[in-house]
Ligand SMILES: *[C@@H]1O[C@H](CO)[C@@H](O)[C@H](O)[C@H]1NC(C)=O
Ligand SMILES: *[C@@H]1O[C@H](CO)[C@@H](O)[C@H](O)[C@H]1NC(C)=O
Ligand SMILES: *[C@@H]1O[C@H](CO)[C@@H](O)[C@H](O)[C@H]1NC(C)=O
Ligand SMILES: *[C@@H]1O[C@H](CO)[C@@H](O)[C@H](O)[C@H]1NC(C)=O
């Protein structure tokens with residue numbers, strides 16, 4: 548930078564001030580590193596530890612391998628670099644988490660019996676889509692679970708397929724009133740508590756309850772789901788009675804391979 552001569556001093560000072568402002572702006576930009584939120588990044592690493600803890604020894608380095616603090620010395624951005632994580636481009640907050648088939652077991656017979664810790668998802672207030680299918684969870688830790696489900700105010704899609712959840716999960720799911728899609732196929736739902744269990748999910752448009760071998764209730768609570776468009780009850784041999792005759796917006800109803808002989812209300 549050339550030095551200021553006496554004659555030009557005013558404009559020169561102005562120029563220096565402008566440069567200084569630009570330098571401050573630049574430093575500031577570098578400081579507002581456009582990565583994911585620190586709290587969410589920490590929470591994601593806790594989720595990774597959790598999946599490692601419920602998996603068999605020997606899978607440690609195969610579980611979410613891209614979820615690391617640094618990559619070749621560069622800080623790794625959980626929004627751009629981590630598998631299964633999608634963020635809102637504006638807020639940089641996690642919008643979508645695909646954790647399907649993340650728990651790894653040497654032998655899986657559908658009864659791994661590990662419990663899902665919902666507190667792990669507490670920080671993700673902008674989460675819209677959560678896929679936890681194929682992990683063999685048998686239930687959830689009850690401690691603070693209502694709080695954690697309650698913080699997922701924007702959740703629209705929840706996939707819990709291929710786990711071993713039974714009716715005890717229904718009261719928790721019933722608090723997720725923003726849900727539009729709920730996938731529960733291949734679990735151990737009986738449906739006897741479905742009346743209370745899912746009746747509050749007024750925004751639900753798609754519900755998959757297929758292949759829940761133990762379903763035998765009449766599922767009358769589903770009558771409250773007036774926005775339901777797609778309902779899959781196939782492969783529930785022991786489902787013999789439907790407790791509702793009509794859902795006003797239903798477009799697709801799959802009753803293949805179930806034992807329905809009675810529809811109440813007809
Ligand atoms: C991302 O966040 C902004 C600000 O909250 C919101 O307006 C926008 O709808 C979000 N984008 C998506 C795809 O949800
Ligand atoms: C998880 O689901 C996503 C989206 O449906 C799919 O692309 C991916 O292959 C699945 N991952 C595993 C391990 O099954
Ligand atoms: C569940 O996760 C939370 C948040 O990471 C943790 O504080 C708590 O100890 C976990 N609970 C159990 C039973 O592992
Ligand atoms: C349902 O799952 C919970 C949590 O794993 C368990 O404690 C309970 O015994 C199960 N109930 C039935 C009827 O299997």
Ligand SMILES: *[C@@H]1O[C@H](CO)[C@@H](O)[C@H](O)[C@H]1NC(C)=O
Pocket residue numbers: 746747770771
């Ligand atoms: C479900 O519908 C029944 C019958 O219309 C009604 O009595 C009940 O209050 C409804 N439940 C909820 C949670 O809306």
Ligand SMILES: *[C@@H]1O[C@H](CO)[C@@H](O)[C@H](O)[C@H]1NC(C)=O
Pocket residue numbers: 760761763784785
């Ligand atoms: C399902 O139906 C089969 C055949 O009717 C019966 O043997 C079995 O006990 C039933 N299981 C349950 C859980 O209701």
